[in-house]
Amino acid sequence: MADTIAETVELLYTIDQAHLTVDQQIALSQAYAALAQAERLDQIHQMLHSIHQVLNSWVVRRASEGGLR
Numbered sequence: 001m002a003d004t005i006a007e008t009v010e011l012l013y014t015i016d017q018a019h020l021t022v023d024q025q026i027a028l029s030q031a032y033a034a035l036a037q038a039e040r041l042d043q044i045h046q047m048l049h050s051i052h053q054v055l056n057s058w059v060v061r062r063a064s065e066g067g068l069r
Contacts, residue, residue: 005038 012031020028 005035005042008035008038 012035015028017025
């Protein structure tokens with residue numbers, strides 16, 4: 001997902017905003033907002049993945065120490 005976001009950022013920043021109609025400027029602003037949301041969701045996903053890995057390692061450690069209580 002990060003590659004797609006990076007490619008989209010690159011594409012959006014190549015747009016010459018000086019020649020856009022008002023409707024196109026609004027659409028571009030909406031695209032920027034959607035991109036910011038996607039970046040935030042990707043960050044949240046990465047954090048949740050890290051938390052999941054930590055929790056899994058705790059479960060494996062507890063199981064190897066004699067089971068869960």
